[in-house]
Amino acid sequence: xxxxxxxxxxxxxxxxxxxxxxxxxxxxxxxxxxxxxxxxxxxxxxxxxxxxxxxxxxxxxxxxxxxxxxxxxxxxxxxxxxxxxxxxxxxxxxxxxxxxxxxxxxxxxxxxxxxxxxxxxxxxxxxxxxxxxxxxxxxxxxxxxxxxxxxxxxxxxxxxxxxxxxxxxxxxxxxxxxxxxxxxxxxxxxxxxxxxxxxxxxxxxxxxxxxxxxxxxxxxxxxxxxxxxxxxxxxxxxxxxxxxxxxxxxxxxxxxxxxxxxxxxxxxxxxxxxxxxxxxxxxxxxxxxxxxxxxxxxxxxxxxxxxxxxxxxxxxxxxxxxxxxxxxxxxxxxxxxxxxxxxxxxxxxxxxxxxxxxxxxxxxxxxxxxxxxxxxxxxxxxxxxxxxxxxxxxxxxxxxxxxxxxxxxxxxxxxxxxxxxxxxxxxxxxxxxxxxxxxxxxxxxxxxxxxxxxxxxxxxxxxxxxxxxxxxxxxxxxxxxxxxxxxxxxxxxxxxxxxxxxxxxxxxxxxxxxxxxxxxxxxxxxxxxxxxxxxxxxxxxxxxxxxxxxxxxxxxxxxxxxxxxxxxxxxxxxxxxxxxxxxxxxxxxxxxxxxxxxxxxxxxxxxxxxxxxxxxxxxxxxxxxxxxxxxxxxxxxxxxxxxxxxxxxxxxxxxxxxxxxxxxxxxxxxxxxxxxxxxxxxxxxxxxxxxxx
Amino acid sequence: xxxxxxxxxxxxxxxxxxxxxxxxxxxxxxxxxxxxxxxxxxxxxxxxxxxxxxxxxxxxxxxxxxxxxxxxxxxxxxxxxxxxxxxxxxxxxxxxxxxxxxxxxxxxxxxxxxxxxxxxxxxxxxxxxxxxxxxxxxxxxxxxxxxxxxxx
Numbered sequence: 001x002x003x004x005x006x007x008x009x010x011x012x013x014x015x016x017x018x019x020x021x022x023x024x025x026x027x028x029x030x031x032x033x034x035x036x037x038x039x040x041x042x043x044x045x046x047x048x049x050x051x052x053x054x055x056x057x058x059x060x061x062x063x064x065x066x067x068x069x070x071x072x073x074x075x076x077x078x079x080x081x082x083x084x085x086x087x088x089x090x091x092x093x094x095x096x097x098x099x100x101x102x103x104x105x106x107x108x109x110x111x112x113x114x115x116x117x118x119x120x121x122x123x124x125x126x127x128x129x130x131x132x133x134x135x136x137x138x139x140x141x142x143x144x145x146x147x148x149x150x151x152x153x154x155x156x157x158x159x160x161x162x163x164x165x166x167x168x169x170x171x172x173x174x175x176x177x178x179x180x181x182x183x184x185x186x187x188x189x190x191x192x193x194x195x196x197x198x199x200x201x202x203x204x205x206x207x208x209x210x211x212x213x214x215x216x217x218x219x220x221x222x223x224x225x226x227x228x229x230x231x232x233x234x235x236x237x238x239x240x241x242x243x244x245x246x247x248x249x250x251x252x253x254x255x256x257x258x259x260x261x262x263x264x265x266x267x268x269x270x271x272x273x274x275x276x277x278x279x280x281x282x283x284x285x286x287x288x289x290x291x292x293x294x295x296x297x298x299x300x301x302x303x304x305x306x307x308x309x310x311x312x313x314x315x316x317x318x319x320x321x322x323x324x325x326x327x328x329x330x331x332x333x334x335x336x337x338x339x340x341x342x343x344x345x346x347x348x349x350x351x352x353x354x355x356x357x358x359x360x361x362x363x364x365x366x367x368x369x370x371x372x373x374x375x376x377x378x379x380x381x382x383x384x385x386x387x388x389x390x391x392x393x394x395x396x397x398x399x400x401x402x403x404x405x406x407x408x409x410x411x412x413x414x415x416x417x418x419x420x421x422x423x424x425x426x427x428x429x430x431x432x433x434x435x436x437x438x439x440x441x442x443x444x445x446x447x448x449x450x451x452x453x454x455x456x457x458x459x460x461x462x463x464x465x466x467x468x469x470x471x472x473x474x475x476x477x478x479x480x481x482x483x484x485x486x487x488x489x490x491x492x493x494x495x496x497x498x499x500x501x502x503x504x505x506x507x508x509x510x511x512x513x514x515x516x517x518x519x520x521x522x523x524x525x526x527x528x529x530x531x532x533x534x535x536x537x538x539x540x541x542x543x544x545x546x547x548x549x550x551x552x553x554x555x556x557x558x559x560x561x562x563x564x565x566x567x568x569x570x571x572x573x574x575x576x577x578x579x580x581x582x583x584x585x586x587x588x589x590x591x592x593x594x595x596x597x598x599x600x601x602x603x604x605x606x607x608x609x610x611x612x613x614x615x616x617x618x619x620x621x622x623x624x625x626x627x628x629x630x631x632x633x634x635x636x637x638x639x640x641x642x643x644x645x646x647x648x649x650x651x652x653x654x655x656x657x658x659x660x661x662x663x664x665x666x667x668x669x670x671x672x673x674x675x676x677x678x679x680x681x682x683x684x685x686x687x688x689x690x691x692x693x
Numbered sequence: 694x695x696x697x698x699x700x701x702x703x704x705x706x707x708x709x710x711x712x713x714x715x716x717x718x719x720x721x722x723x724x725x726x727x728x729x730x731x732x733x734x735x736x737x738x739x740x741x742x743x744x745x746x747x748x749x750x751x752x753x754x755x756x757x758x759x760x761x762x763x764x765x766x767x768x769x770x771x772x773x774x775x776x777x778x779x780x781x782x783x784x785x786x787x788x789x790x791x792x793x794x795x796x797x798x799x800x801x802x803x804x805x806x807x808x809x810x811x812x813x814x815x816x817x818x819x820x821x822x823x824x825x826x827x828x829x830x831x832x833x834x835x836x837x838x839x840x841x842x843x844x845x
Contacts, residue, residue: 008792016747016784017747017788019779019780020780025759030756030764031767
């Protein structure tokens with residue numbers, strides 16, 4: 001309580017009032033009976049160093065946001081579309097290449113099949129989008145395939161979906177940054193030797209933008225996505241118009257990716273082309289993972305955004321394939337022009353619009369990784385809430401972003417870039433394996449969902465999802481088979497590893513929860529265990545006396561322990577101790593081997609053994625007097641032995657270790673008190689040294 | 694020359710009672726203060742009877758009294774306004790509010806008035822509002838609580 005303010009006189013005789021201090025108001029706000037809400041000031045750093053660090057953090061990541069501002073950080077549909085769709089939409093920039101690269105093996109005459117393969121992929125996209133639309137509505141708390149599989153197929157299937165998704169998100173970041181750099185390197189060869197470093201830099205920049213919060217990162221990344229969509233639609237529109245007017249003419253034969261006609265046109269080849277083009281679907285699931293990021297009504301907005309994304313992706317993918325076919329566009333060798341580039345060049349004629357299309361494609365490929373930065377941390381947070389990931393992943397940072405997930409994703413992606421030397425060819429086989437596992441599981445989960453729910457139209461809905469599950473399952477098998485030797489086997493090893501890790505974490509949390517569990521409604525009786533205090537001392541000084549005073553408030557069974565390798569010094573300490581604190585026994589431990597910590601621990605062992613077996617073990621409080629260093633360099637000078645002792649006693653049964661800090665300002669106050677008291681009282685003489693137990 | 698419909702004030706004292714009118718007053722004042730960056734002072738008065746000394750440790754320990762002002766600060770935050778919260782102990786509510794407004798040189802005093810009726814159906818204005826009308830050196834606005842369904 002603060003001292004009351006003196007009464008103020010009013011305007012009329014006898015009117016008085018007192019303005020009451022509100023000491024809590026700077027830091028807290030009462031929200032209800034017994035409930036206080038901490039204000040920003042309560043979380044503000046109190047040291048100069050902390051304040052400097054906070055200013056730097058605010059400059060880089062922005063000022064901290066309160067949880068109440070979460071609703072303001074929610075995304076509108078037009079902002080959510082670029083955030084969650086850059087991965088999916090950017091894949092339309094290279095999906096047609098993947099189809100053509102396979103079909104060319106059967107001969108140029110079979111290239112016309114590309115449009116049918118693209119149509120089949122678009123059908124699969126429709127089914128998957130339809131399914132995830134239902135997921136958004138059915139599971140508005142987010143989580144996508146993981147939650148669907150967990151709820152309908154069982155927790156372990158949920159973990160398979162989660163592990164597959166996490167691997168795919170990491171690969172999305174690594175592949176998109178590597179492929180964007182590969183594109184840039186063809187134009188600026190000087191960056192070729194620094195691709196890993198530049199890729200890491202790009203990932204760090206995207207990480208920093210995401211740590212600033214989802215809304216702000218959306219503002220940063222919206223323009224490139226919309227620019228690409230606009231330019232791609234314009235290219236398709238002009239291409240269609242040229243086709244209709246007969247102005248579309250076949251291009252000169254480019255440098256083909258493969259020798260044409262080396263394989264027969266078989267069902268397997270068609271499936272390979274289908275599997276290759278299915279990379280267009282990667283990233284479709286991201287919206288279903290991030291439903292809570294949308295403005296209310298969250299589920300409806302997410303579902304509608306998903307449909308807009310699927311329509312845009314489908315239109316651009318089929319449009320580019322169709323227009324490319326009209327112009328006789330082919331897949332080329334690495335380093336050659338892409339299908340998008342060839343189409344752009346054909347319809348725009350190599351002018352400003354063509355350059356703009358290429359720049360927008362490079363930008364969206366760069367930013368495709370941003371989808372992962374939004375989806376991965378949310379998935380990790382949901383897993384953390386389910387005790388399958390460390391709980392830190394569920395905490396939001398200063399800017400309401402799931403900082404742990406963002407940072408871990410960045411770190412693992414940079415490691416992947418480094419491990420594969422930022423080579424797109426080496427990374428691509430690891431990509432898109434995981435996403436088809438989660439598509440299959442989510443579709444299968446939705447079949448069970450419809451059958452359980454039995455709402456109107458459940459039969460045809462489950463039929464569609466069942467068909468989708470089979471289709472995506474087949475694509476998964478084809479992708480895994482085709483890419484197995486090229487690197488997919490790594491993914492197929494890593495996914496079980498992640499599952500095992502999550503199961504281990506879940507088991508650990510469950511075990512600790514069982515150990516900490518209380519019987520509901522059970523009253524906790526007063527403890528009857530004996531308490532005793534042991535104070536390791538470095539001499540007789542104020543810090544020790546302070547610890548002693550704290551000990552007296554705990555119990556009367558107190559003893560001090562002094563470990564020394566110098567008998568003369570021990571005698572001096574004993575003499576001073578008996579003069580100053582005669583009622584507290586001092587145990588002197590001579591340590592001829594000069595060890596300081598081990599003898600204290602051994603003494604505690606002896607104390608424990610000397611306790612009668614039939615009685616409940618007492619709680620031993622070890623009070624460690626500690627001199628509070630004011631500066632960072634002082635910390636190196638003091639309390640080193642105290643730290644070692646704390647470490648040695650960590651986890652020791654029936655033992656509580658307490659630091660009793662002694663501050664310099666208390667030293668002054670005690671010095672003043674000492675000056676006014678007779679000698680021999682508890683305020684002991686200072687031996688001139690800070691304590692060092 | 695200010696616009697005819699613009700409420701211009703430099704400093705306003707908002708008298709808060711913990712009742713339903715508090716939110717209306719804070720929202721209104723924050724809206725009006727925004728264009729001119731006028732200063733807003735929210736005052737809550739805890740009335741003490743003569744059995745206790747005026748400087749008795751009552752209001753500071755009263756969570757309820759603190760909550761009235763904290764809630765006002767919360768509402769101001771929501772509408773991106775800023776208020777200074779002042780907790781006062783006094784013998785008479787009306788006098789304390791008017792004195793606080795005068796001491797702070799406020800040019801507007803806004804009070805809330807709950808819609809209460811006495812036995813027999815007469816509308817009860819209470820003592821604070823008439824006192825403020827009679828004695829406040831500045832302009833006085835009163836925000837009355839809407840009638841309940843049963844009163845209409």
